[in-house]
Amino acid sequence: MGGMPDLLRTPAVTPPKQELSARGRLRSAGLVIGGALSLQFGAAMAALLFPRAGALGVVTLRLTVAAVVLMVICRPRLRGHSRADWGLVVAFGLALGGMNTLFYQAIERIPLGAAVTLEVLGPLVLSVVASRRAASWLWAALALGGVLLLGRGGFDELNAAGVAYALGAGVMWAGYILLSARTGERFPKTDGLALALAVAAAVSLPLGVASAGSALLDPVTLGLGAAVALLSSVLPYSLELAALRRLPAATFAVLMSAEPAVAALAGFLVLGQGLTPATVVAILLVVAASIGAVLTPPAKRRTPSGEWPRPPVSAP
Numbered sequence: 001m002g003g004m005p006d007l008l009r010t011p012a013v014t015p016p017k018q019e020l021s022a023r024g025r026l027r028s029a030g031l032v033i034g035g036a037l038s039l040q041f042g043a044a045m046a047a048l049l050f051p052r053a054g055a056l057g058v059v060t061l062r063l064t065v066a067a068v069v070l071m072v073i074c075r076p077r078l079r080g081h082s083r084a085d086w087g088l089v090v091a092f093g094l095a096l097g098g099m100n101t102l103f104y105q106a107i108e109r110i111p112l113g114a115a116v117t118l119e120v121l122g123p124l125v126l127s128v129v130a131s132r133r134a135a136s137w138l139w140a141a142l143a144l145g146g147v148l149l150l151g152r153g154g155f156d157e158l159n160a161a162g163v164a165y166a167l168g169a170g171v172m173w174a175g176y177i178l179l180s181a182r183t184g185e186r187f188p189k190t191d192g193l194a195l196a197l198a199v200a201a202a203v204s205l206p207l208g209v210a211s212a213g214s215a216l217l218d219p220v221t222l223g224l225g226a227a228v229a230l231l232s233s234v235l236p237y238s239l240e241l242a243a244l245r246r247l248p249a250a251t252f253a254v255l256m257s258a259e260p261a262v263a264a265l266a267g268f269l270v271l272g273q274g275l276t277p278a279t280v281v282a283i284l285l286v287v288a289a290s291i292g293a294v295l296t297p298p299a300k301r302r303t304p305s306g307e308w309p310r311p312p313v314s315a316p
Contacts, residue, residue: 028243032255035239040112041057042231044270045109049228052221053212055104057080060208061225063100066233067201076191085186092179092192093199099172101204102165109162111273113264114150117286118163120260121147122170123177124286127215127293139292146285149278232307258292 046058053061081089106115124143128136148159183192208216215221243252267273305308 004058007123014124015049016183017239023245027257028246028290029251031243032247032252033258034037035236036256036259036262037266038231038239039236040116040259041270042228042233043103043263044083044112045224045231045264046104046228047110047112049224050108051222051227052218053208053215053240055108055177056101056204056210057212057216057221058225058228059097059104060100060204060212061222062229062232063097063201063204065226065229067197069234070190070197070230074097074190074194076187076194077185081186088179088183088186089195090193092176092183092196095172095175096196096204097200097203099169099176100173100200101207106162106165106169109159111157111264112267112271113260113273113275113279113283115162116263117150117260118147118166118259119170119284120290122172123176124290124293126174126177126297127290132289135296136293141294142292143286143289145288146282150282152161165267191240207304226269253294254291257287257294260286261265288308 046062049058074267103115103119121143125140178194179196183196186192187195216225240252247255264273264275264279266282268275292297
């Protein structure tokens, strides 16, 4: 995610905000941007690891390492939860694992910036539907224009399967956002997220072993996989959680809307993926649409669990 969305990009519970000075707000915004840079450069590093372990193998390493780290840090309580609670955690874990698996399949086939630009359409559509405002359709049209430009020369020869995987990851990202909100209501702190991540790792493990085999046990591959997990999951999550303690959710979401641009920069610098003028315009259109969707106030409507979420807020 990109990716993650990415994996740990949307904390299940947002801590209470504190009043900040201008310097404090700037520092918090820097934490968010730092998290985005860590996430997308981690995704670029993951792409470099594909020749050693394949996309499925890298996903398995990332999810497993991140699950172990978060389970150790959070030490979630396993008793006292209902069957419905566990069903929600499993669904959350499947969405989380599916999001990462599809995203890594996408960046194995198409440039990182293109994959994140397409993936962010999932949260964007969710935001438009949730808003139920006429202005939201303007943002949807703007995003569609960016995607059409992307497909007509924004990137060199987009692979059809890669596009499909990226769009599928966007659908899973939207599901991840909804399930994250519901999980946060039933589990304290980040317990639900830690448990869901363990589910995602358990589901991913057989696929990764079948795909990569003994390559997963190679010390270099293990070390690089751990670095990817830390860069793409643990570090971004920690930085964003610190920022969310102070920044309003809307401000946080606006900052996160720049993910496609950050991903394109990482793809250019790390993977040598070219940036044409059409590429830049396409990404900026989607970023602008995401920011506009975040800032458009929703109509008065609530889900059974409360207010509709205002994506995009992270993930792969």
